[in-house]
Amino acid sequence: MDLSFFFQQLINALQLGSLYALIALGYSMVYGVLLLINFAHGDIFMVGAFLGVTGSMVLDLPFVPTLILAMILAGLLGVTIERVAYKPLRQASRLSVVITALGVGLLLENGMLALTGANPRRYPDDFVVTDSTPFGLSFGSVSVTNVKILVIALALVLFLGLYTIVQRTKWGMAMRAISYDKFAVPLMGVSQNQIISLTFLLGTGLAAAGGILWGVAFPVLNPYMGMRIGWKAFIAAVVGGIGDIRGAMVGGLLLGFIEIFVVAYGKDFGVSSTWRDPIAFGLLLIILVVRPTGLFGVARRQKV
Amino acid sequence: MTPHNSRGFPAGAALSLLAAIAILFAFFALPWYQLEDGAGTVTGYDIVSDTDGELDLAARATHMFLVVVPLAALAAGATALWELLAGRARRKAAITILLLGALTLGYYYGTFFYESRANDRGATGFVENGFYVALIAGLVLIVQALIPLRREAETLAAGSAVEPGPPAQVVEGPRWRQPFRRFGRQFRRYFGSAPTMAYLAGAWAAMLLERHDGGFFARLVGFRRAPSLFGATEILEPFSDLQFSGILAPFFPAPTDNFPHPFAASLDAIGDLARDIWSALFTQGPRDPGFFSLLIDVLTYDLVIFIIPILVIVLLLRDPLNTLLVRSPSWLSALPGRPSLGVRQRFSFWVAIVIQLVLLYLALDVWSSENDYRELVLMYIGVNIMLTVSLNLVNGYMGEFSVGHAGFMAVGAYVSAVLTMWLFVEEPVFGGPALSSDLGLPYGFLIALVAGGVAAGLAALIVAVPSFRTRGDYLAIVTLAFNFIVIGVINNIPAVGGPRGLNGVPLWTDLRWVFVMVVLSILVIYSLVNSTFGKGIIAIREDEIAAELMGVNTRRVKLVAFIVSSFIAGVAGGLFAHVLAYVNPATFGILKSTEVLVMVYLGGMGSISGSVIAAVLFTILIEGLRPLAVLKWVAIPLVLIFLMLHRPQGLFGFREIKLNLGGIRPEEPEEAGEPSTMAIQEAPDDAAAD
Incomplete structure (x- = not known):
């Protein structure tokens, strides 16, 4: 087995896994607080990627301001969606919220297609220059482009930032408290609505960051890109143990690893790269069978 | 059945009778159309009986559809006569006459407009007196039938003011909804107690009518052929080439695009779009009708071909079928082996179900063979x-x-x-x-x-x-x-x-x-x-x-x-x-799964009839919105979100539609709703499609 090939695939897997993880984080946070599978999340990821186009091509901003702008705008979009579409249904059955989320997702992707046309988008060439920057590394035949470093490092930074917010701040404590007992928290004088909005702001902001990084790493953007990736990230979040942000991170990375390594090494065993999806999902299902609550999930006691 | 005017001579019925006789007289005896090149005039009967095409009519406004006019007039006359003989006006008769009058007028509308479209000289050029006599008589039928209904509504309202009225009279909801609610109440009162079998028979008859006359009447109204899905696709055709994509495209440019001033470009696109929408709404010319003109055409077509015939047949079959369905178990006692009442009831119920399924299949088969x-x-x-x-x-x-x-x-x-x-x-x-x-x-x-x-x-x-x-x-x-x-x-x-x-x-x-x-x-x-x-x-x-x-x-x-x-x-x-x-x-893929989920929650959890209706509606919606291309998938989630926000339980969450499958006693139709036997959930297709 070629060692440099292995390391090359390892880097690729880390990159893809980080992207899945960024999206899975949003799923997991929203689920933790609202017990809602936010099926519109993947499409907010798409909107984030498109906002990157606005920042870079219309406003001519460099990478970091574009990223921040897109995260803020997408975060506001997420909060608006929650206020308009999910909040009125907080007393209704859980599934009608899920269906509304499905509707919002379809609306976002098809509205985007209808309002902006079907031309494929991409970021300008000087947005993140792939070579000639000091960060590009290569060890022998393993090349680590600065894009890959950027994706992995930024995902790690965002994850650590989020983890700090959730674990170390009062807001984070309130979020954890709501996911623990959503009836007791308002009694303690914490505004449930504010916390939920904050959750959406953070979750969708991360999705937007994921969208822009995705656009940098795999440079073709179209309005339907969010759906497939979103569903996959959701599965990753569940495998990690939905509601737990470490789990989302691990689940996303795991999915990335499985996919990349099936493609890279599958052909040695006569498995073509098109088997990627079935094998990835099959393995994830096996994990779920062994640990029904996911890798980091804790079985909740059911009160009788 | 409450008589609304039990005292005195029912003058309205006499008027209806006269109007019906006038239609028939005009149809059979008065000059109806001018022939081409001044070759004399013909009566409506001449046109109908001209099966071998000897007459050289101005337009090919010839055949079977005219038969409906005398038949409707005959039925209206018979109903009025029955009222007259009974010595009192009946509301059911009034409604029947109303519908028959509307049917007559619908056919007139078709002929009239077709003639004016097909001929440069306009319809008045060759339509003769008899046509107008019948037209006015048809109007009289409708007006006459409306007056007693109105009077009775007032009596009811006055009566409820004196006595402690039933809770149904309580005014609720915004004011603009009141007429609709009142209409809904009246409608349920007359059509709610009708057995499903009557609806299915009506649907079958309407489909037969469409097979026979649909294409012709569609051309009368202005379509090239009979609308495929009750006109859903035809109505939306004017919107098919709207361009929305320019609105946000300047803000999300592709590498090949060039928008120096994104806001200006976006405003331009919005302006163009507004102009296009305006022109899609209103008629552009005889070859290019707008939305509103198409809407009228489609409504006319559906009313005349489907809705009114179904309602007429339902009203006519309601009482006989109810009686038949309710009494059939007792008639079955002659069966060999003298089965018990329960067995007989179940037997006749299932026979009724089978008959209704056959009727439904026949209606669908006729409709789809088009x-x-x-x-x-x-x-x-x-x-x-x-x-x-x-x-x-x-x-x-x-x-x-x-x-x-x-x-x-x-x-x-x-x-x-x-x-x-x-x-x-x-x-x-x-x-x-x-x-x-x-x-x-x-x-x-x-x-x-x-x-x-x-x-x-x-x-x-x-x-x-x-x-x-x-x-x-x-x-x-x-x-x-x-x-x-x-x-x-x-x-x-x-x-x-x-x-x-x-x-x-x-x-x-x-x-x-x-x-x-x-x-x-x-x-x-x-x-x-x-x-x-x-x-x-x-x-x-x-x-x-x-x-x-x-x-x-x-x-x-x-x-x-x-x-x-x-x-x-x-x-x-x-x-x-x-x-x-x-x-x-x-x-x-996942999209198909999503569609199924949408249908389930649209119809409502735990409701079979809801699921059936949601599947029918959703499929027709998808097919009908086809002209809108991408916008179709914008419209559908919008509908879904709106529905979930206002009716989170779906259309029929945890409820079933009660269908009158086994008949109810005609003596007590006012307490409609509770079928006497068990009701299984089978939605008639026409109810969903109308």
Whole structure:
């Protein structure tokens, strides 16, 4: 087995896994607080990627301001969606919220297609220059482009930032408290609505960051890109143990690893790269069978 | 039946009688049309009886549709005469006359406008006195019928002010809704007590009417041919080339785009769009009608061809059919063996059900024989009904959340398609038939469908065993992953075409197969849900732990429900595969699963009739919105979100539509609603489509 090939695939897997993880984080946070599978999340990821186009091509901003702008705008979009579409249904059955989320997702992707046309988008060439920057590394035949470093490092930074917010701040404590007992928290004088909005702001902001990084790493953007990736990230979040942000991170990375390594090494065993999806999902299902609550999930006691 | 004017001579009825006689007189005796080049005039009867085309009419406004005019006049006259003889006016008679008058006028409208469109000189150039006499008499019929209805409404309102009125009289809701509510109440009062059989008979008759006159009347109204889906597609045609994409495109430019001033470009696009919408709404010319003009045409067509004939027949058949249905058990006592009353009741109920299904099938068959597109839509509707009802068993009745229904459909579709292709037909993929091509229909197809269902059921077993170890939303994830896996696996089997799809599937699905399968699936789900076993299913939804404590074997119940649901989805997939001679794995992706979910929650959880209606509406919506292209998939989620915000339980959450299948006593139609026998849920197609 070629060692440099292995390391090359390892880097690729880390990159893809980080992207899945960024999206899975949003799923997991929203689920933790609202017990809602936010099926519109993947499409907010798409909107984030498109906002990157606005920042870079219309406003001519460099990478970091574009990223921040897109995260803020997408975060506001997420909060608006929650206020308009999910909040009125907080007393209704859980599934009608899920269906509304499905509707919002379809609306976002098809509205985007209808309002902006079907031309494929991409970021300008000087947005993140792939070579000639000091960060590009290569060890022998393993090349680590600065894009890959950027994706992995930024995902790690965002994850650590989020983890700090959730674990170390009062807001984070309130979020954890709501996911623990959503009836007791308002009694303690914490505004449930504010916390939920904050959750959406953070979750969708991360999705937007994921969208822009995705656009940098795999440079073709179209309005339907969010759906497939979103569903996959959701599965990753569940495998990690939905509601737990470490789990989302691990689940996303795991999915990335499985996919990349099936493609890279599958052909040695006569498995073509098109088997990627079935094998990835099959393995994830096996994990779920062994640990029904996911890798980091804790079985909740059911009160009788 | 309350007489609204029991004192004195019913002058209105006399007026109706006169009007009807005037129509008939005008039709048979007065000059009706001028012939071309001043070659004299003819009566309406001459036109109708001119079957060999001797008359050289100005326009080909000739044949059968004119028969409706004297027939309606005859019926209206007979009703008025009956009223007159009875010595008092009856509201039912008034409504009948109203509808007949409307029918007459509808046909007049058609002729009149067709003539004016077909001839440069305008309609007045060749229409003669008799036509106008009949027209005015028809108007009199309508006005006459409206007056007593109005008077009675006032009497009712006044009466309720004195006596403590029933709660139905309480004014509720915003003011603008009041007329609609009043109309709804009146409508229910007269048409709510009618047995479903009457509606189905009416639908059948209306479909026959359309087959006979639809194309002709459509041309009268201004269409080239009869509208396929009740005019849904035709109405939206003017909007088909609207361009929305310029509005946001300047803010999300592709590398090839060049927008120096994004805001200006966007405003330009909005301005263009507004102009286009304006011109789509209003008529652009005789060749290019706008939305409003088309709306009037479509409404006229639907009213005259479908709605009014159905309502007339319902009103005429209501009392006789109710009597027949209620009394039939006692007539059956002459059967050999002297069965008990309960047996007789059940027997006559099931006979009634079978008759109604036959009527429904006949109506659908006549309707769909008009063109292939209609049959295709009906088959899609049938497949969607099966998918929706079966998913409702798991998601609605059992309260689980399965999101990968299209995966089971895909299994059924591929297994049955491969079986039929391999065993029974000569095609390029597997070569000649392994068995004999004579066996294909019906047995081979049936076996293939069942095999597809069994395969889907087995797949469900594999999915269910691990997922029922877990709780809550984990079934969602497992079914979702299953859907991805199925599509991925099919994509990787070159023998069935991989991502290119499977070509050469025999075109065996037709309306009969779909109809039978839909009825069977509804029957299976209905009996399952209403059995003791089904109570267990519902108990799991309400509280799984409590159900377990009460002795429900929750694992087994869940497993059986899930397998039944998937079996039906598999059969539906098998039918679907044989509709288009082609299956493609991409058809069964997450989007299809989402569609099924949408239909389930649109119709409402735990409601079979809701599922049926949602499947019908949603399929027609999808087909009708076809001209809108991309916007279709913007409109559908908007409708869905709006519905969820205002009716989170769906259209019929946990309720069933009560259908009057077994008849109710005509003596007490005012207390409509409670059918005397059990009601199974079968939505008449016309009710959903109107």
